[in-house]
Amino acid sequence: MKQFVSVHDLPDLGQALTEARAFKQNPLLAAQAGAGKRVGLIFFNPSLRTRLSTQIAARNLGMDSIVLNAGQEGWQMEFADGAVMNGQSVEHIIDAAGVMGQYFDILCVRTFPTLNDKVVDYGEQVISQFIRHSVVPVVSLESATLHPLQSFADTITISEQMPVGRKPKVVLTWAPHIKAIPHCVANSFAQWMNHWEAVDLTITHPEGYELDEQFTRGAHITHNQAEALEGADFVYVKNWSSYHQYGSILTDGNGWMLTEDSLRHAPEARIMHCLPVRREVELAGALLDSGRSLVQQQAGNRVWAAQTVFHNILKNIQA
Amino acid sequence: MKQFVSVHDLPDLGQALTEARAFKQNPLLAAQAGAGKRVGLIFFNPSLRTRLSTQIAARNLGMDSIVLNAGQEGWQMEFADGAVMNGQSVEHIIDAAGVMGQYFDILCVRTFPTLNDKVVDYGEQVISQFIRHSVVPVVSLESATLHPLQSFADTITISEQMPVGRKPKVVLTWAPHIKAIPHCVANSFAQWMNHWEAVDLTITHPEGYELDEQFTRGAHITHNQAEALEGADFVYVKNWSSYHQYGSILTDGNGWMLTEDSLRHAPEARIMHCLPVRREVELAGALLDSGRSLVQQQAGNRVWAAQTVFHNILKNIQA
Amino acid sequence: MKQFVSVHDLPDLGQALTEARAFKQNPLLAAQAGAGKRVGLIFFNPSLRTRLSTQIAARNLGMDSIVLNAGQEGWQMEFADGAVMNGQSVEHIIDAAGVMGQYFDILCVRTFPTLNDKVVDYGEQVISQFIRHSVVPVVSLESATLHPLQSFADTITISEQMPVGRKPKVVLTWAPHIKAIPHCVANSFAQWMNHWEAVDLTITHPEGYELDEQFTRGAHITHNQAEALEGADFVYVKNWSSYHQYGSILTDGNGWMLTEDSLRHAPEARIMHCLPVRREVELAGALLDSGRSLVQQQAGNRVWAAQTVFHNILKNIQA
Numbered sequence: 020m021k022q023f024v025s026v027h028d029l030p031d032l033g034q035a036l037t038e039a040r041a042f043k044q045n046p047l048l049a050a051q052a053g054a055g056k057r058v059g060l061i062f063f064n065p066s067l068r069t070r071l072s073t074q075i076a077a078r079n080l081g082m083d084s085i086v087l088n089a090g091q092e093g094w095q096m097e098f099a100d101g102a103v104m105n106g107q108s109v110e111h112i113i114d115a116a117g118v119m120g121q122y123f124d125i126l127c128v129r130t131f132p133t134l135n136d137k138v139v140d141y142g143e144q145v146i147s148q149f150i151r152h153s154v155v156p157v158v159s160l161e162s163a164t165l166h167p168l169q170s171f172a173d174t175i176t177i178s179e180q181m182p183v184g185r186k187p188k189v190v191l192t193w194a195p196h197i198k199a200i201p202h203c204v205a206n207s208f209a210q211w212m213n214h215w216e217a218v219d220l221t222i223t224h225p226e227g228y229e230l231d232e233q234f235t236r237g238a239h240i241t242h243n244q245a246e247a248l249e250g251a252d253f254v255y256v257k258n259w260s261s262y263h264q265y266g267s268i269l270t271d272g273n274g275w276m277l278t279e280d281s282l283r284h285a286p287e288a289r290i291m292h293c294l295p296v297r298r299e300v301e302l303a304g305a306l307l308d309s310g311r312s313l314v315q316q317q318a319g320n321r322v323w324a325a326q327t328v329f330h331n332i333l334k335n336i337q338a
Numbered sequence: 339m340k341q342f343v344s345v346h347d348l349p350d351l352g353q354a355l356t357e358a359r360a361f362k363q364n365p366l367l368a369a370q371a372g373a374g375k376r377v378g379l380i381f382f383n384p385s386l387r388t389r390l391s392t393q394i395a396a397r398n399l400g401m402d403s404i405v406l407n408a409g410q411e412g413w414q415m416e417f418a419d420g421a422v423m424n425g426q427s428v429e430h431i432i433d434a435a436g437v438m439g440q441y442f443d444i445l446c447v448r449t450f451p452t453l454n455d456k457v458v459d460y461g462e463q464v465i466s467q468f469i470r471h472s473v474v475p476v477v478s479l480e481s482a483t484l485h486p487l488q489s490f491a492d493t494i495t496i497s498e499q500m501p502v503g504r505k506p507k508v509v510l511t512w513a514p515h516i517k518a519i520p521h522c523v524a525n526s527f528a529q530w531m532n533h534w535e536a537v538d539l540t541i542t543h544p545e546g547y548e549l550d551e552q553f554t555r556g557a558h559i560t561h562n563q564a565e566a567l568e569g570a571d572f573v574y575v576k577n578w579s580s581y582h583q584y585g586s587i588l589t590d591g592n593g594w595m596l597t598e599d600s601l602r603h604a605p606e607a608r609i610m611h612c613l614p615v616r617r618e619v620e621l622a623g624a625l626l627d628s629g630r631s632l633v634q635q636q637a638g639n640r641v642w643a644a645q646t647v648f649h650n651i652l653k654n655i656q657a
Numbered sequence: 658m659k660q661f662v663s664v665h666d667l668p669d670l671g672q673a674l675t676e677a678r679a680f681k682q683n684p685l686l687a688a689q690a691g692a693g694k695r696v697g698l699i700f701f702n703p704s705l706r707t708r709l710s711t712q713i714a715a716r717n718l719g720m721d722s723i724v725l726n727a728g729q730e731g732w733q734m735e736f737a738d739g740a741v742m743n744g745q746s747v748e749h750i751i752d753a754a755g756v757m758g759q760y761f762d763i764l765c766v767r768t769f770p771t772l773n774d775k776v777v778d779y780g781e782q783v784i785s786q787f788i789r790h791s792v793v794p795v796v797s798l799e800s801a802t803l804h805p806l807q808s809f810a811d812t813i814t815i816s817e818q819m820p821v822g823r824k825p826k827v828v829l830t831w832a833p834h835i836k837a838i839p840h841c842v843a844n845s846f847a848q849w850m851n852h853w854e855a856v857d858l859t860i861t862h863p864e865g866y867e868l869d870e871q872f873t874r875g876a877h878i879t880h881n882q883a884e885a886l887e888g889a890d891f892v893y894v895k896n897w898s899s900y901h902q903y904g905s906i907l908t909d910g911n912g913w914m915l916t917e918d919s920l921r922h923a924p925e926a927r928i929m930h931c932l933p934v935r936r937e938v939e940l941a942g943a944l945l946d947s948g949r950s951l952v953q954q955q956a957g958n959r960v961w962a963a964q965t966v967f968h969n970i971l972k973n974i975q976a
Contacts, residue, residue: 067408067412070412071406075376088410295433297423298416298422299424304430314433315436
């Protein structure tokens with residue numbers, strides 16, 4: 020594996036799930052696989068789970084890791100080709116990525132979308148430039164449009180709770196929020212579920228919140244949340260802003276917050292969320308604190324997702 | 339030891355002092371005690387000594403440590419039970435502490451008081467929530483009302499300089515400052531000295547600066563600084579804001595700054611301060627730079643205090 | 658070697674270059690030289706290359722390293738002797754450096770000039786206070802007036818590309834910028850080139866941008882950039898503010914940006930810059946992306962410069 024920015028970089032999802040569960044059983048299964056290797060974690064944005072779980076994953080493989088809070092600790096970066104740099108940005112990604120590629124064997128990058136320039140965001144300008152100019156393997160710690168380590172952890176979590184003898188019904192439901200939120204977790208979850216084939220995916224959201232079809236194609240899509248939730252096995256709760264009216268908030272989402280009552284026709288439903296979650300806005304706190312919740316398992320599985328990804332990249336580096 | 343948030347968590351202070359001095363003699367005395375264990379250091383507030391000394395203590399025991407500057411690097415947290423999270427805070431402590439408890443074997447937390455909500459502060463809302471929701475052992479790196487690692491280091495420092503054949507006179511004296519300062523160092527020092535029984539504690543401060551009696555009970559308390567300092571062996575200098583007029587500054591403290599002249603009837607007195615100290619406001623710089631000062635020893639002993647605490651917690655984890 | 662704040666701290670530059678190239682060949686040549694030692698990296702200012710390369714250098718020698726973002730993570734510091742600390746600064750360097758000297762075997766410090774107080778800056782107040790009060794060896798990660806690790810890396814880079822049988826012509830050329838920039842990279846490069854004796858140094862800049870003579874003495878200095886560049890082997894591009902009209906910008910520097918055309922009489926010239934560089938302001942992006950550019954090699958050599966410096970300091974500590 021030469022990079023990890025979407026599900027398509029994984030050679031075989033089934034095998035990756037098996038490997039992730041093996042690391043969960045025994046975190047030090049490949050404790051020397053990364054010996055003498057160094058991973059750089061570059062954060063343009065805040066992070067808790069990603070920041071911690073990827074450091075832990077690296078060290079479980081014997082890799083050294085160094086965190087750089089770009090912006091706060093480093094220099095403000097320019098991403099536009101040919102820019103005349105007479106403004107705020109101090110260093111061009113061409114130069115910075117080249118340097119970081121010399122210093123590290125693997126580069127991990129966290130970057131958020133602008134939410135006002137669809138072409139820049141959906142062109143994945145930042146992570147693409149890191150890939151182009153650093154030369155070394157790049158791992159997405161969440162990019163403008165996707166969050167593959169989260170989706171991998173989500174897939175591990177579902178795989179641990181599969182019903183016997185049938186495909187589970189997985190529902191991705193839009194939830195209210197107080198501000199405009201990126202599409203990446205929703206895009207990425209849809210992409211992974213559609214790719215996986217072990218589940219049936221339904222997506223529900225208010226009108227106007229249609230996601231980019233390249234990720235949702237194959238899913239059942241409805242504006243009727245009650246219908247979507249009926250008989251659900253897994254309910255992934257997430258807000259996102261509009262894709263077509265790019266980055267806009269179209270409704271206050273009254274009635275879309277998930278509660279125990281929303282699940283009256285889904286007795287088996289388990290609740291998922293990538294965290295951080297706004298309690299009593301996106302989701303009732305009581306649901307999060309109930310036996311239905313898988314959010315802590317998802318967060319825990321972030322370590323094994325990252326460790327599996329690093330392990331596959333290391334195999335490629337050493338080959 | 340299952341947690342460390344006050345002197346009462348130490349099973350035996352005398353034995354802890356012995357162990358701390360042993361680590362000071364030989365920092366690598368138990369270099370493998372924490373092998374394969376991981377400590378998370380969560381900072382909600384600035385820190386120099388605590389930040390550095392706890393990382394060093396962890397590594398001296400073979401533990402891996404990861405620092406998280408919560409707020410700057412992570413997400414703003416909500417601590418109120420049942421909060422409707424439609425404001426600034428992005429993640430609830432219930433969710434965050436659960437995740438961090440999965441990632442770490444020991445969690446260390448630094449958090450300051452509000453100084454305007456006595457109930458929240460003296461209820462130790464933040465650190466209590468970490469204890470409740472993380473499941474793993476929690477170590478206070480200074481909480482709203484106490485600073486036990488500092489007080490442990492202070493106690494080690496005094497124990498290294500004990501007069502022969504008599505109980506030393508230890509004085510905690512209020513000092514001027516330019517802003518409202520938490521009570522935690524003063525509360526905690528009083529608590530430890532009263533608990534220790536090897537010393538006699540006198541506390542002196544202007545009227546209105548009485549500390550919470552649960553910590554000071556047993557000490558001699560006076561508003562007359564000159565009387566308090568007479569014959570002192572150890573003088574701990576510290577500002578704090580009012581406890582009863584919660585968080586207020588009641589006086590500019592003219593005359594309370596400690597100088598060489600203040601100690602004319604205390605020829606043996608050694609000076610202590612937790613640092614950072616405002617020179618020429620709390621304390622004359624000349625005193626800090628004189629042979630009377632123990633402040634550098636206190637700071638150095640922070641490492642052995644933390645190492646002893648971690649070591650006792652590790653014994654409990656492994657048992 | 659007891660400290661590293663300028664070229665004069667190196668016992669023998671030729672030998673240091675040999676050692677640096679040996680580390681470049683085999684980074685783990687002295688993988689145990691720093692075992693059990695700890696280096697503290699104190700940053701008062703942003704940094705990318707320095708931050709990363711010194712951590713890597715320390716670990717290549719088996720040393721533990723801890724980063725402190727002073728100011729952001731710690732307390733605002735006071736550097737003035739005898740200051741009455743009733744303002745913004747919370748901790749005096751006397752106290753902080755004493756503590757950090759206890760915690761670390763080597764202290765590395767990054768600090769920028771004020772650019773408005775020449776006496777403070779050229780007195781190197783900050784790094785001098787660290788040296789005076791910490792007791793342990795201090796390494797400059799860029800100080801108010803010099804950047805010796807950068808210059809060491811620059812010297813390594815030139816030594817790898819030396820023409821056969823003659824001294825190369827090295828040109829340091831002033832370049833435009835949008836704000837007032839420190840002198841340290843220019844001062845330091847001039848100091849190292851003049852000290853080295855293996856090259857001939859020419860410095861070119863607009864009138865009024867004369868650097869401090871203590872660093873430039875021995876170089877050929879001209880206001881005519883075209884004349885300076887003629888036949889150049891190495892062209893170091895860098896902006897700096899005025900030294901004599903301290904910290905001022907005297908010209909917009911029209912015509913001073915380096916382009917391919919500037920080098921029409923220097924067919925062999927290689928381009929150098931310390932990075933970060935403002936493309937299309939200091940230097941044409943096309944030059945940076947061409948085969949003329951050595952900027953990535955310079956950045957890569959930062960690791961071996963730092964590793965050589967640490968290694969020489971460790972020899973002294975252990976002796």
